[in-house]
Amino acid sequence: MPEQGSWRPTDKPQEGAWSPQESGVHQICYLLAQVQKPGSDQGQILQQLDQCKSYPDFNNYLAFIFAQGDSLPIEVRQSAGLLLKNNLKAQYAATTEEFRKYIKVALLHAIRSPSKPLRHVVGTNVAVIVGVGGLPTWPELLMSFVQCLESSDPNALEGALDALYKICEDAPVQLESEVATEAGTAQRASKMLVPRLLALFSSPYEDAKCLAVSIMNLLAGGAPSAVVEHMDTYLAGLFALAHDPSTEVRKPVCTGLVQLLHLQPERLGPHMQSIIEYMLDSTQCGDEGVALESCEFWSAFCEASVAQPDRLNPEILRPFLGRLVPVLLKNMVYDEYDEEVAAAEAAEEAAIAGRTLEDKDAEIKPFLPKNASRGEGGDDEDDDGEEVNRWNLRKCSAAGLDVLSTVFGDELLPIVLPIVEQKLREEDWRARESAILALGAISEGCANGLLSHLTEMVAIMLPMLLDARPLVRSISCWALSRYSYWIVQASVELNSQGKQQFDTVVAGLLTRVRDANKHVQEAACSALATLEEAAGRELLESSRITAILKTLAAALQMYGRKNLRILYDAISTLCDAIGGALAEPSLLQILMPPLQEKWASLPDTDRELQPLFECFTSLATALGPAYEPYAQATFDRCMRILTMQLQASGGGASIANGQHPPIEPEKEFVICSLDLISGLAESLGPAMEALVGRSNLRVILIQCCQDLSADVRQSAFALAGDLAKVAAAHLAPSSADLLALGVANLQPAMLRAESMSACNNACWSLGEMAVKLKPEELSPLAAAIVERLVPILQNMNSMPRSIVENSAITLGRVAWVCPGQIAPHLAHFVGPWCSALRSIRDDVEKEHAFLGLCALLRANPEAALTSWVQLCEAMASWRMMQDEGLRNELTLLLQAFKANLGGQWEHYWGVLEAPVREKLSIMYGL
Known part of the structure; x- marks a missing residue:
C-alpha cells in the first residue's frame, strides 16, 4: 500500500459534478488496506468503515477507488467494489441522482478492466443497480453492452457478458424492458442483445462462448419471449457446440x-x-x-x-x-x-x-422455522426438512x-x-x-x-446395518426407510412373520441411531422419522414405543449440534404419529427429563434453542392437557425471549409506515416463540386464559402482527387466531387493532408470493376473531374485511387454494355476525363465494361459513338467483353435516325459493345437473 498522500487517480470520470477529496480517498484506502493485513483488528476497522456510511458520498469514494485506482493493489480495489455492492443493495433507492450517475459512470469505466476479479465485481454491482432501479433507468448500460459484445477486446467482451449473466440470473425479465437508445427511440433490450449473444456462440474465446450460451439458457427459462423469435438459431447453436x-x-x-x-x-x-x-x-x-x-x-x-x-x-x-x-x-x-x-x-x-469430532459451524445450515399455517389448505407447501x-x-x-x-x-x-x-x-x-x-x-x-421380494430384500439390508464401513450402514438405513410403508403394511395385514420383520427393522434402526459415527446417526435418525410417519399408532404395539423413546432419550445425551436437529425432528414426528398416547406417565418419564435437561442447558440467546422450541411445540400439541405441568415455564421463557428480541428492535417496526428498526431482531427466535405459544394454546384449550391473563402477550402480538418480516407476521396471526379460540377475553382489549392489522395484510399489494402465507393466516385469524365478537364490536370493520376478501374470491384462479378457501370461510363468519351490513352487496360476490365453498372440507369452519350464507340469503334472497347454479352446487357439496340446525336452515331456504319462484321453479330446477338435483333432494327433501 503506498504511503498516505502518494496515490493519485490515473484519470477521472468525464461525467457528473462530484469529485473526490484526496484526504477522503486516502483515509478509505488506508482502512481497506488494513483489513487485508494479517493480525489487524478487523472488527475495529470494519466498524470504522461502517461509520463512513453516514457520509452521503461514501459510495462515490468507493466507486472512485474501485474504478480509478489503477496503481492500488487489486485486493484493495476489490474490497472497495464489494463494499459498494453491499451498500447499494440497501441504499441505492435513497441515493441522489447525481451520485447514482457518478457511480454508474465509474462502473462502465471499469467493465473493460484487464483484471478478471475486478470485472466480476463490476458485474455484481451492475446487477444490483439493475435489480433495484430497472434497466430502463440506465440506457447507457445497454449501449455499453452492445459496444462490448461487438468489441475485439476480450476484456470488454467478458466484462459485459459477466454483468449480463448476473442480471439474467437475478432478473431475466429486465431484458424484456423497453430502453431508450442514442437515436431517441425505445428498443426492447433483448432485441438488441440476443442476436449478438447468438453470434458469440462461434466466438474464438472459450469464456465468451460459455457465458453467451449460459445467458441464452437463463433467458429461455426466465424470459422466453425474448428468445422465441430466435429459437431456431439458438437450437442450431446448441447443436453446433455439442461437440466443442x-x-x-x-x-x-x-x-x-x-x-x-x-x-x-x-x-x-x-x-x-x-x-x-x-x-x-x-x-x-x-x-x-x-x-x-x-x-x-x-x-x-x-x-x-x-x-x-x-x-x-x-x-x-x-x-x-x-x-x-x-x-x-x-x-x-x-x-x-x-x-x-x-x-x-x-x-x-x-x-x-x-474421540468426538465436533460439528463445525460451516456444517450446520441456518435454522429455518417451519412457520405455522392455519385454516383450509394450510398444507399447500411441503417441506421435508431434509438437509440438501x-x-x-x-x-x-x-x-x-x-x-x-x-x-x-x-x-x-x-x-x-x-x-x-x-x-x-x-x-x-x-x-x-x-x-x-x-x-x-x-x-x-x-x-x-x-x-x-420384500422379505428377501429386508433380509439383505439388515446385515448391512452392521457393516464395518459407515456409509454402508448409512445407506442401509435410508434404503430401509424407503420401504417403510410396505414393511408397516406387512405387519398390519400379514401374520406374525410380518410383525417380526417390522420389529427387527425398528430394532436395527434404533441400534444405528445410537451409532458412534455422526454420519450414521444422521441417516438412522432420518430413517426412523420416516418409519414413524408410516407406522403411526402401530408403534404403540408391544414394547416398540418404549424402545424408541429410550433410544431417543439416549441420543439426546450423545448427539452433536447438527444431529440434534434431526433428532428433534424425529421426536416431533413421533409426537404427530402417536398423539395423545404419549401422555402415558411411564412414557413421559422416559422422554421429558433429558428434553428438559437440554432445555435448561441452553441460554435464551443460543440459536440451538430454536429447533428445540419447534420440538416442544409438537410435544405440547400431542400431549394436550397433559402438558400443563410444563406449561408455565414454557410460556414464561417464550415471553422472556419475545420481550428481549422486540426490545432489541426498538419495539417492533410498522409495516404501515415502512420504518426500519434500529437493530434487527433475530426473527427465528420470535417465530419459534410465537409458534410454541400457539402449541400451548392448542394443548391447554380454555386453560390458556389463566396462563396469559397476567401477561402483556396481546401487546407483543400487535407488535409482531406489524413486523416487516412476513414470516413473523405469519406466526403472529396464527397465534392471534389460536388465542381467539381459547382465550378471547385476553385479546378483547386489542381486538380492534388486531382486526385492522389483519385487514392491512389483505391489501392487494401484500398478496404476493413472498408474503402470501402471512396473508393467509391474517385472513384465517379475522374469521376466528369475528365469531368471538359481538356485532357492535365487529361492525366498524366488517365492511372493510369483506372489501378485502371479495377480490380474492373473484380472482380465485390466480390465487393459492388456501387463501381462497380461508377467504370464503372468513367472509361467512363475518356475515354470520354482521349480516345487515353485507346483505345488500351479496349479488356482487355470491357466485365466486359459493364456488369456493364447494371445495372446503366438512368441518365447523365450513358450518360457520354456511351459517353466514344463510343469514345473507334470508335478508336478500333475490341476489342468489344470479348465481343459482353455484349456490345449489355449494349446498350439495356436503358429505357429512354435524349441525342439524344448519341443515334445517338450508332446507327452509330452499323450500322458500321453491315456493316464491312458483311457476319458474321448474326452470331453475332444470338448469341444475342431475347429480346435484339428486343430492339436494336427498339432503333437503326437495
Missing part, C-alpha cells in the same frame, strides 16, 4: 438442451434420437461437470413426458434403457476421493479411538434411476436386479453401497415387482 473441444462449453450446452425438454420439447422431437445418444455418451464423460449436466437429462425427460405426454412421448426412451440403466448404476458408485467418504471415514476413526448436501453425479444418477422407475416401472427390474446382485457380492464396499442405493432408488417406481 472444451468441456466448459459443453456443460452449458447440456444445460440448455435439458431446459428445452420442459420449455419446448416439440422443438427437440425431430432430433430426439440423436440427443439421447449424445446425452448417453456425455453421462459417461470423464469430466464430471459435463457428466453431471447431461445426467440431469434423464430426470428432466421423464418429468416432461409425464407432465406433457402429448408433446414428449416416453416411448422414445424405452429402446435405450438397456444401455442407460447400467451407466447410471456405474455412476452411483462413490468416487475414490469423494469428500463425503473422507468425512465419514474420519468420523469412524475418531469413534473407534473414543452437495449435488454430484452419484446423487444425480440415483435421482435419474428413481424417476425412470416411476415411468417404466417393473420393466427396469430385469436390468437392475442382476447388476445389484453382482455388486452385493463384491468385496469393494463402494460397490455394495451403490447396490443398496439402487434398491432404495427404485423402491416406489418398481414397487409392484419388488413387493413379492
